[in-house]
Amino acid sequence: MKTRTTRTSLAILLSAVMTALAACSGNSGGGSEPAPSTGGETQQTTDNKGAEAPAEQEPAKQEPLKISFMVPGFDPENLGYPDDDSIIIKTIEEYTNADLTMQFVPNSSYPDKMNITLASGELPTLMVTDPKNPSFINAARNGAFWEIGPYLKDYENLAQANPVVLNNTSIDGKLYGIYRARTLGRNGMTLNSDWMKNLGLEAPKTLDEFYNVMKAFSENDPDGNGKDDTYGIVITKWHGPWDIMQVWFGAPNKWGEDASGNLVPTHMTPEYREALKFFKKMYDEKLVNEDFAVMDSAVWNDPFVNGEVGVFVDVADNARRLDGSMQEKYGKRDESYTAVFQAPVGPKGHRDMPTSGYNGVIAISKSAVKTEEELKRVLTFLDQLNDVEMQMVLENGIEGRHYNMVDGFVVPIEDQEAGLKKERLSLNQMTMYIGPVIPTREQTAINVMIADVQKKNEEIIVGNPAEPLVSEVYAQKGQQLDNIINDARIQYIVGQIDDAGLDAAIDLWLSTGGQDYIDEINKLYKASK
Amino acid sequence: MNRKHDSLGEKAFDACNYTFLALFAIVTVLPFIYIIAGSFATEVELTERKFFLFPRDPSISAYQYIFSTDTMFRAMANSVIITVFGTATNLAFTLTMAYSLSRRDLLGRNAFMNMIIFTMLFSGGMIPSYLIVKELGLLDRYAAVILPGAISAFNLIVIKNFFQNLPAGLEESARIDGCTDLGVLWRIVLPLSKPIIATFGLFYAVGHWNNFFSALLFLNDHKMWPLQVMLREIVMLSQMAAGDINNLDPDFVEPPAQSVKMAVIVVGTVPILMVYPFLQKHFAKGVLLGSIKG
Numbered sequence: 001m002k003t004r005t006t007r008t009s010l011a012i013l014l015s016a017v018m019t020a021l022a023a024c025s026g027n028s029g030g031g032s033e034p035a036p037s038t039g040g041e042t043q044q045t046t047d048n049k050g051a052e053a054p055a056e057q058e059p060a061k062q063e064p065l066k067i068s069f070m071v072p073g074f075d076p077e078n079l080g081y082p083d084d085d086s087i088i089i090k091t092i093e094e095y096t097n098a099d100l101t102m103q104f105v106p107n108s109s110y111p112d113k114m115n116i117t118l119a120s121g122e123l124p125t126l127m128v129t130d131p132k133n134p135s136f137i138n139a140a141r142n143g144a145f146w147e148i149g150p151y152l153k154d155y156e157n158l159a160q161a162n163p164v165v166l167n168n169t170s171i172d173g174k175l176y177g178i179y180r181a182r183t184l185g186r187n188g189m190t191l192n193s194d195w196m197k198n199l200g201l202e203a204p205k206t207l208d209e210f211y212n213v214m215k216a217f218s219e220n221d222p223d224g225n226g227k228d229d230t231y232g233i234v235i236t237k238w239h240g241p242w243d244i245m246q247v248w249f250g251a252p253n254k255w256g257e258d259a260s261g262n263l264v265p266t267h268m269t270p271e272y273r274e275a276l277k278f279f280k281k282m283y284d285e286k287l288v289n290e291d292f293a294v295m296d297s298a299v300w301n302d303p304f305v306n307g308e309v310g311v312f313v314d315v316a317d318n319a320r321r322l323d324g325s326m327q328e329k330y331g332k333r334d335e336s337y338t339a340v341f342q343a344p345v346g347p348k349g350h351r352d353m354p355t356s357g358y359n360g361v362i363a364i365s366k367s368a369v370k371t372e373e374e375l376k377r378v379l380t381f382l383d384q385l386n387d388v389e390m391q392m393v394l395e396n397g398i399e400g401r402h403y404n405m406v407d408g409f410v411v412p413i414e415d416q417e418a419g420l421k422k423e424r425l426s427l428n429q430m431t432m433y434i435g436p437v438i439p440t441r442e443q444t445a446i447n448v449m450i451a452d453v454q455k456k457n458e459e460i461i462v463g464n465p466a467e468p469l470v471s472e473v474y475a476q477k478g479q480q481l482d483n484i485i486n487d488a489r490i491q492y493i494v495g496q497i498d499d500a501g502l503d504a505a506i507d508l509w510l511s512t513g514g515q516d517y518i519d520e521i522n523k524l525y526k527a528s529k
Numbered sequence: 530m531n532r533k534h535d536s537l538g539e540k541a542f543d544a545c546n547y548t549f550l551a552l553f554a555i556v557t558v559l560p561f562i563y564i565i566a567g568s569f570a571t572e573v574e575l576t577e578r579k580f581f582l583f584p585r586d587p588s589i590s591a592y593q594y595i596f597s598t599d600t601m602f603r604a605m606a607n608s609v610i611i612t613v614f615g616t617a618t619n620l621a622f623t624l625t626m627a628y629s630l631s632r633r634d635l636l637g638r639n640a641f642m643n644m645i646i647f648t649m650l651f652s653g654g655m656i657p658s659y660l661i662v663k664e665l666g667l668l669d670r671y672a673a674v675i676l677p678g679a680i681s682a683f684n685l686i687v688i689k690n691f692f693q694n695l696p697a698g699l700e701e702s703a704r705i706d707g708c709t710d711l712g713v714l715w716r717i718v719l720p721l722s723k724p725i726i727a728t729f730g731l732f733y734a735v736g737h738w739n740n741f742f743s744a745l746l747f748l749n750d751h752k753m754w755p756l757q758v759m760l761r762e763i764v765m766l767s768q769m770a771a772g773d774i775n776n777l778d779p780d781f782v783e784p785p786a787q788s789v790k791m792a793v794i795v796v797g798t799v800p801i802l803m804v805y806p807f808l809q810k811h812f813a814k815g816v817l818l819g820s821i822k823g
Contacts, residue, residue, distance in 0.1 A: 417597060
């Protein structure tokens with residue numbers, strides 16, 4: 001057995017040398033000719049030099065580690081993605097001694113592309129993936145990815161990963177990828193600060209005050225134009241705000257424990273009903289836009305920017321974007337047009353819905369990384385990406401070219417030409433934000449407020465106990481189940497159905513597979529304890 | 530159009546028809562005009578005004594912006610390459626195969642037809658197709674987008690039936706004059722089939738132009754992507770702009786300027802619209818079959 005492996009590795013080594021000779025230029029396949037098969041032919045993507053060929057190696061610097069990296073691409077303005085010889089990728093390659101081949105996949109098609117990549121059996125070295133994706137879970141269970149849990153402690157930055165999030169991203173208690181951290185307590189309540197001043201309102205601390213603010217914005221002519229042309233809160237067909245607000249009322253975040261320690265879905269709790277009654281009142285009193293169920297979320301910000309509405313429940317950082325648009329529209333000023341606050345305190349105390357704390361994980365494939373030695377090199381590469389220098393480059397670009405440092409804060413260079421924007425596009429998808437914290441954006445009034453809200457939120461967020469559980473039923477029927485509940489909620493709010501109708505919808509949910517889902521989640525929950 | 534005996538009923542019927550069709554045309558054209566107008570408008574105007582057909586102060590800054598990198602030009606070139614070569618391939622294969630199948634003296638004709646119909650009803654699906662393309666070594670080549678689906682079974686059958694309806698006498702007389710099989714196809718059948726060639730050529734061309742999915746699956750190299758991949762990205766991103774918070778980390782992804790979005794849509798749609806006028810005359814012309822003296 002032993003001899004066989006050395007033989008194979010020798011063969012691979014030989015072919016690696018051959019391809020290196022044949023490839024001549026090493027990296028950056030030119031313009032139109034096909035790139036050397038991204039994530040294909042393992043001989044090319046692996047590099048056995050470091051591992052098991054001590055004999056013919058000079059003690060010089062190691063060969064650059066060949067890494068292909070598949071990330072979701074966001075290219076909202078069609079600038080195109082950075083080429084493999086662009087300045088930032090070169091910077092990363094020098095710092096990490098890697099030969100990096102990026103593979104961008106438009107975010108909207110990422111799941112499809114991931115499925116076929118998994119099916120083809122030839123994976124890139126690294127790929128960003130949703131750890132809850134059924135095909136990824138299958139592939140991981142079948143050994144397509146390295147289990148990296150035991151290794152993390154050996155790496156300076158990766159060792160600092162948050163155990164809760166690690167647990168949330170695990171599959172059957174094992175870790176197949178390093179999560180990309182996101183702010184956990186990200187949500188907030190954004191208000192129009194001018195309107196608050198005009199009406200002499202304070203930040204709403206309780207649900208009653210929250211209601212009063214919406215009521216005042218709707219009826220007391222907050223913009224002082226003498227017309228009844230404003231309303232309280234804007235919501236679109238995206239159901240996020242309802243989910244957030246029902247947690248304020250004490251409804252659990254997706255799943256909650258009942259008295260006997262079993263998990264119950266949020267829509268079967270009495271608190272959920274209370275929240276829906278409040279939403280219905282909001283709708284009946286015209287505090288929320290009537291067309292919320294069909295409004296396109298692409299224009300969600302517009303009514304707020306145009307001064308038709310004064311409350312916005314979403315991620316706190318949207319306050320910055322709203323302020324930015326309003327600065328442009330009504331004239332620049334130092335004072336922010338928006339103010340952002342924590343959730344109001346509800347009957348069950350101060351609660352808010354967290355985000356999951358991560359956005360996808362970076363998984364290391366076994367088809368490209370054959371040995372433990374190589375795995376360690378790849379992990380070193382990922383660890384280095386979390387160094388301050390690399391985080392800065394990935395997040396902000398090159399100093400003096402894409403941003404400037406002012407008093408220790410990052411100030412992006414405004415209105416960059418497209419070519420410079422393109423150099424940074426989607427590269428931040430590689431970052432994990434684990435370990436050292438990098439300098440933040442300049443401390444404008446609104447940025448300070450956002451940071452403050454998100455920091456304080458960490459104490460009041462309500463976790464979802466079922467987060468790490470992998471449900472088969474949900475993988476098959478989740479979409480359908482969610483639709484039943486979301487539709488019923490909308491119908492209840494607009495008065496199409498009453499409590500009996502809501503009960504009927506919940507019964508339908510149970511009979512469509514909801515009961516199996518509950519049973520399965522509880523079984524998994526008991527097993528995981 | 531100059532009919533003499535229009536009764537009142539007929540006139541009313543015509544009036545209704547014209548009104549309905551005019552309304553229908555307006556409904557389909559207006560959104561497009563709005564997109565074109567929006568692409569020439571400023572950001573402020575787009576947030577303020579819900580709908581307009583003429584921008585207040587026209588600017589071409591959105592177009593300057595999207596053409597300031599070479600990405601758009603490259604994507605357009607890719608689209609044109611795929612459409613031109615793709616359509617040529619489609620027509621070459623479909624016409625030759627349809628003609629062979631239209632001949633009653635072809636051996637095993639029914640067996641072939643059954644195989645073709647089978648592919649219409651059952652397909653392997655995405656993953657098997659991907660594996661085939663991969664094993665054939667076509668990944669990251671334009672051929673991967675062009676060759677699979679080079680013949681559309683449905684189009685093939687329609688064209689075959691058309692060929693079968695050509696009068697047999699034509700072919701016979703050509704043969705008597707000493708024409709070969711290929712000669713008959715080239716000199717007799719194809720010239721008579723211009724309308725149908727134009728029609729299906731257009732179908733194929735529009736299909737290629739609008740196809741983003743196979744490019745996404747088979748082309749890993751983003752330099753080879755056609756325009757539609759870009760277009761779709763913009764549309765999808767703006768649809769999810771507010772939802773899906775975990776993904777659209779705002780510090781990560783600046784939502785696109787509305788006018789830039791519209792400019793991209795215009796650039797992506799106008800070229801293929803230009804093809805229509807050139808093929809118009811073929812659609813209008815009937816098939817000339819008066820070449821046989823009975």
